[in-house]
Amino acid sequence: MATTPATAANSSSNGTAEAIMLELVDENGTTIGTAEKLAAHQPPGQLHRAFSVFLFDEQGRLLLQRRALGKYHSPGVWSNTCCGHPYPGEAPFAAAARRTYEELGISPSLMAEAGTVRYNHPDPASGLVEQEFNHLFVGMAQDRLHPDPEEVGETAFVTADELAERHARAPFSAWFMTVLDAARPAIRELTGTSAGW
Numbered sequence: 001m002a003t004t005p006a007t008a009a010n011s012s013s014n015g016t017a018e019a020i021m022l023e024l025v026d027e028n029g030t031t032i033g034t035a036e037k038l039a040a041h042q043p044p045g046q047l048h049r050a051f052s053v054f055l056f057d058e059q060g061r062l063l064l065q066r067r068a069l070g071k072y073h074s075p076g077v078w079s080n081t082c083c084g085h086p087y088p089g090e091a092p093f094a095a096a097a098r099r100t101y102e103e104l105g106i107s108p109s110l111m112a113e114a115g116t117v118r119y120n121h122p123d124p125a126s127g128l129v130e131q132e133f134n135h136l137f138v139g140m141a142q143d144r145l146h147p148d149p150e151e152v153g154e155t156a157f158v159t160a161d162e163l164a165e166r167h168a169r170a171p172f173s174a175w176f177m178t179v180l181d182a183a184r185p186a187i188r189e190l191t192g193t194s195a196g197w
Contacts (some may be wrong), residue, residue, distance in 0.1 A: 022085045023049040026135045029116060034088045041073065045120065047130030051096045052134055052179040053082040055141035055186060056110055060195030062187075063141045064166075065104070067173070073128055076153060078166065079173035080180065081141070083134075092135035104155070105146025111139030114186030121174040130175050132194035136183045138190050146186045162194035 020037040024046055031049070040046040055063045060147055063081045082103050086095035093113065100108050114136035123128040145155055158166060167177075180187075187197045 032087030050132040060191040065153040108139035117182035
């Protein structure tokens, strides 16, 4: 994994990973505490802050990623460009930019906030629960991708029609359609109506 100031600050000095902590929030998105990442996803789930990023190329195609097979949650499924959790006290925008760089090796261009969405999605395969207050971001992917193989198994740029075809035949993350639908107004503003989003 690429090292950034945030990851360096959230790992131990001897190089071993410490427990990853998430921000717990109320229904309004106000921080009310913290919890360890895996514990927050155990049924029934604890409502926590998250983010989802949707990046597009100059042709208005969405960058998807297939999550690496080694990931403990939703391995091997397709999802949006990048998603994750801010560290406690980290701004969602900064976390979204950080994780996009860590996972895909690019810095988003023209990234803008696209609202929030709250959802509760159990994952039948793992038994974990996504109980999230999710901050949405849209932007452009204008650099060459350098995916981290521990995070990303595959990437693809797709049109709206290609996404519909792929979604019908391939497994996607439980949260994907929820976050995509919530981000659509901002996506249309970024890509224009001709892109079909």
